[in-house]
Amino acid sequence: MTRFAPLAAVLLAFVVGSAPSQIPPGPPVADSGATKQRELEWWKRAVIYEIYVRSFQDSDGDGVGDVNGITQRLDYLRDLGVDAIWVSPMFPSPQVDFGYDISNYEAVDPQYGSLADFDRLIAEARKRHIGVIIDMVLNHTSDRHPWFVNSARSRTAREHDWYVWSDGKRGPDGAMHPPNNWVSLFGGSAWEWVPAVKQYYYHKFYKQQPDLNWRNPAVEDAMFSAMRFWLDRGVAGFRLDAVPTLFEDPALKDEPVLPGINAQGDANLDHIYTENLPELHATMRRMRSLVSAYPGERVLVGETYLPDTASLDKWYGGANHDELQLPMDMLVGFSNKLSAPHFRSLLAEVYSQIHGSQPLLVFDNHDNQRSWERYGDGFHDAQIARLVAALLLTSKATALLYQGEEIGQRTMVPTRIEDVRDPIGVTGWPKEKGRDGERTPMQWDATNGQAGFSTGAKSWLPVPQNYKTINVQSELKDPESLLNWHRRLIDLRRTNPALRDGTAAMLDEQNPNVLSYLRVAPSGAAVVVVLNMSATPQTVSLDVGGAGLKGIVTETLMSSANAASKTASLHDAKVPPFGVWVAAIE
Numbered sequence: 001m002t003r004f005a006p007l008a009a010v011l012l013a014f015v016v017g018s019a020p021s022q023i024p025p026g027p028p029v030a031d032s033g034a035t036k037q038r039e040l041e042w043w044k045r046a047v048i049y050e051i052y053v054r055s056f057q058d059s060d061g062d063g064v065g066d067v068n069g070i071t072q073r074l075d076y077l078r079d080l081g082v083d084a085i086w087v088s089p090m091f092p093s094p095q096v097d098f099g100y101d102i103s104n105y106e107a108v109d110p111q112y113g114s115l116a117d118f119d120r121l122i123a124e125a126r127k128r129h130i131g132v133i134i135d136m137v138l139n140h141t142s143d144r145h146p147w148f149v150n151s152a153r154s155r156t157a158r159e160h161d162w163y164v165w166s167d168g169k170r171g172p173d174g175a176m177h178p179p180n181n182w183v184s185l186f187g188g189s190a191w192e193w194v195p196a197v198k199q200y201y202y203h204k205f206y207k208q209q210p211d212l213n214w215r216n217p218a219v220e221d222a223m224f225s226a227m228r229f230w231l232d233r234g235v236a237g238f239r240l241d242a243v244p245t246l247f248e249d250p251a252l253k254d255e256p257v258l259p260g261i262n263a264q265g266d267a268n269l270d271h272i273y274t275e276n277l278p279e280l281h282a283t284m285r286r287m288r289s290l291v292s293a294y295p296g297e298r299v300l301v302g303e304t305y306l307p308d309t310a311s312l313d314k315w316y317g318g319a320n321h322d323e324l325q326l327p328m329d330m331l332v333g334f335s336n337k338l339s340a341p342h343f344r345s346l347l348a349e350v351y352s353q354i355h356g357s358q359p360l361l362v363f364d365n366h367d368n369q370r371s372w373e374r375y376g377d378g379f380h381d382a383q384i385a386r387l388v389a390a391l392l393l394t395s396k397a398t399a400l401l402y403q404g405e406e407i408g409q410r411t412m413v414p415t416r417i418e419d420v421r422d423p424i425g426v427t428g429w430p431k432e433k434g435r436d437g438e439r440t441p442m443q444w445d446a447t448n449g450q451a452g453f454s455t456g457a458k459s460w461l462p463v464p465q466n467y468k469t470i471n472v473q474s475e476l477k478d479p480e481s482l483l484n485w486h487r488r489l490i491d492l493r494r495t496n497p498a499l500r501d502g503t504a505a506m507l508d509e510q511n512p513n514v515l516s517y518l519r520v521a522p523s524g525a526a527v528v529v530v531l532n533m534s535a536t537p538q539t540v541s542l543d544v545g546g547a548g549l550k551g552i553v554t555e556t557l558m559s560s561a562n563a564a565s566k567t568a569s570l571h572d573a574k575v576p577p578f579g580v581w582v583a584a585i586e
Contacts (some may be wrong), residue, residue: 013264022526043237043299043398044358045500046083047490048133050402051364053088053112054098055441055461058454059506065441065453066249067113071121074128080406081490084131086239086301091120094144096208097423099135100241101142102254114231122234131236133301138223139242140209147222148210152194152201162219164202164211165328166191166252181254182274187264187427190274204245204274206423213285224290233369237291237299244304247280249273262431263561276306280313284323301360302327309349326360326398333363334391336374338384339517340533343391344506347517351396351504360398363388364405370438371527380535382408383578386470386485386560387531390580393489394519394529396504401444406476406486413437413466422462436461445473480561492557492582497521507542514538514575518547528554530573530581542570546584 048124049583057069067090077085084429089099090112098107108118114440125132151159166179168191177202178191184207191200192207212219227238257267291298304327306312317323322550352361355517363371376384385408392399403409414420414436417429425434440461444452450459451467464470475481493499500520513534518528526549532538552570560579568583575581 004257009055009406010266018265025241031435032492038200040582041297042083042131045493046131046398047081047197047393048084048301048360048398048400049077049082050365051088051278052403052439053090055439055453057442057444058402058450058456059461061454061456062111063450063456063459064111065478066111067108067117067121071117071124074124074130077130078128078233078486081494082130082132082401083277084236085125085131087135089135089241093116094142094208096142096419097206100137101140101206101209103144103146105223106229111115119233123305126234131299132234133237133239134230134235135298135441136227136230137241138212138214138236138246140203140205141212142206146333151210153196157455160197161216162213164213164236164248165197166201167198168182168193168200168248178312179252179267179269181257182252183264183266186424187266193385196311197294202248204242204423206315211245211248212553215250215279217494220283220286223532224287224438227287227290228559231291231294231298235298236296237301238326239301239303241303242528243284244276244280244359245274246283246305247277248279249509263428276311281317284315285317288317288323288325299326300324304328305330307508309346312350312355313354316354317501319355321355321357326358328360328362328400328539329397330362332361334368334369334374338533340511340513340531341516342534344509347395347504348506360400361395361397363392364401364402364438365400365555366436366439367435368400368506369413370405370409370411380578383560385482387533387578387580389482389486389489390529390558390582391531393486394499394520394527394582396502399493401486402438402533405462405485407443407472408470409440409443410466410470411437412462421460433485440464443467445471447473496525496557497523498527498528498584502527505547507544508540511540514527514540516540516542518544518549520547520549522547526551526585527557528570528581528583528585530575530579530583532577537578538575540573540575542573544570549585551585553586558582 019419034379052063052068057067057073058065059068059072090108091102092104092107092109093099093101108115119450122132143582147162150157151163168176171177178189184190184203186206190202193200203209203340227544253273255269255271255273260268260272262268289298302324311326311328315324315327329350335342348359356480371388372381372385375388413433418427419432422434422436424432441453441463443461446468451471452462453459475483498519498521500523505518507516507518515531515533517529530540554568556566559581
């Protein structure tokens with residue numbers, strides 16, 4: 001693994017400042033001396049907060065979250081320290097995949113509100129210096145979108161070639177069969193026969209989500225037009241759903257078969273012909289040019305599950321920095337391995353192998369079991385949750401939080417197939433139980449059986465019974481709660497110059513149990529972060545001389561219970577099991 005570059009060589013200063021009125025950045029930093037250009041790069045030190053609309057806040061009592069519900073909770077997000085919210089799809093949709101099957105890209109689904117409600121959300125968020133990033137599903141539409149309805153009606157329809165169609169191939173039995181072995185993520189063949197046109201259409205996901213044909217320039221024109229519609233309304237940018245899947249092999253070659261079968265009973269395939277094709281990058285460059293034409297440094301965030309950091313670098317545009325500003329680094333947050341050497345290697349890679357671009361770290365989202373369970377050991381889960389938060393929020397990366405992560409909301413996996421709402425859980429049961437468990441409603445308080453999420457008698461997914469103790473209201477009152485831990489970390493990240501603007505370098509690199517690193521501000525102010533990733537107490541001695549620092553006495557800025565005294569030495573510092581120690585070097 002590549003080690004960190006010398007501190008002087010990797011120095012980057014990222015300052016959140018005032019941006020043009022069209023796009024609200026995070027709260028300005030009063031003591032910054034950044035240039036106007038750096039002030040515009042608000043996303044480089046942002047805390048982005050994912051909102052799964054259906055489960056965040058219901059404003060009208062129907063049991064489903066909505067746009068006005070988000071607006072009602074903006075003060076909470078401001079006080080938490082959020083700079084931008086990523087809002088899951090709220091477009092009109094048949095809701096087969098809960099909004100990721102879009103039937104109109106330029107409206108709001110009535111169950112979520114109206115365009116007027118969305119405009120109000122933008123305006124109210126702007127008042128609180130919060131940007132609104134919306135989820136853009138570019139790979140596919142709903143099969144009820146007018147484009148596909150027309151496409152499936154006739155081979156001569158204007159939109160027929162807007163989707164991926166094939167005549168198929170005739171088998172030994174004389175019947176027509178799908179053209180290749182590609183499978184859907186939700187199970188079965190990725191090809192669906194349409195008698196009206198005597199062809200198959202391709203669907204990477206559910207059959208009600210036909211893939212768009214991005215090789216047709218008309219598709220790019222239509223989707224870019226939809227993006228302009230929202231940019232003109234003032235969105236801060238887009239999170240690009242499943243963006244590595246936009247292009248498929250035009251020859252429709254079979255994908256290599258790997259050993260074993262997946263949860264749906266299909267063969268495991270190496271997706272070399274349906275994901276990460278090189279044609280993607282020219283499209284991303286044109287998309288970056290599109291958003292860059294707007295004031296306020298609009299941002300492109302990518303859902304990029306990739307095999308390695310070298311692949312991640314391509315999504316930034318490498319040394320040209322002309323594609324996505326923030327492709328998600330899923331390697332760190334979804335490694336699911338609480339190991340100091342493992343995290344040390346992954347962080348070293350992303351800090352040194354992406355041509356100085358800004359990393360975006362993610363530990364939780366609406367598609368994966370929560371980090372509480374993935375990293376917890378069943379005994380020290382609360383301590384480990386604090387450790388994960390400290391790693392995310394003291395790193396040199398833009399940070400992404402998922403609703404409920406900050407209060408320790410748990411994954412509530414369905415126990416009966418009758419209770420499953422997620423299509424992948426229906427088709428994959430019992431090996432794959434779906435994503436409902438991480439999508440349960442936000443737990444605001446204990447005032448009613450819906451945890452303050454809704455005034456209705458029932459929510460679209462059941463509220464876990466632990467809401468009586470795990471909720472925002474009770475944790476705000478407890479100075480030692482996980483929520484207040486997050487609030488203090490975010491405030492420290494914003495106000496401390498080393499954590500705000502500093503370089504990063506690893507310390508004590510051979511330690512098998514403790515991850516330690518140094519953040520150094522341009523002024524020379526320095527902070528050390530020590531994370532004990534073991535279940536036993538550890539004693540560390542840290543040498544910062546290689547960074548040109550002479551101090552060994554520290555002032556503790558944040559720590560787990562009994563992690564270190566207020567003033568301590570870098571020599572023989574004691575850290576409890578799964579303890580966190582963040583200290584300024586004097």
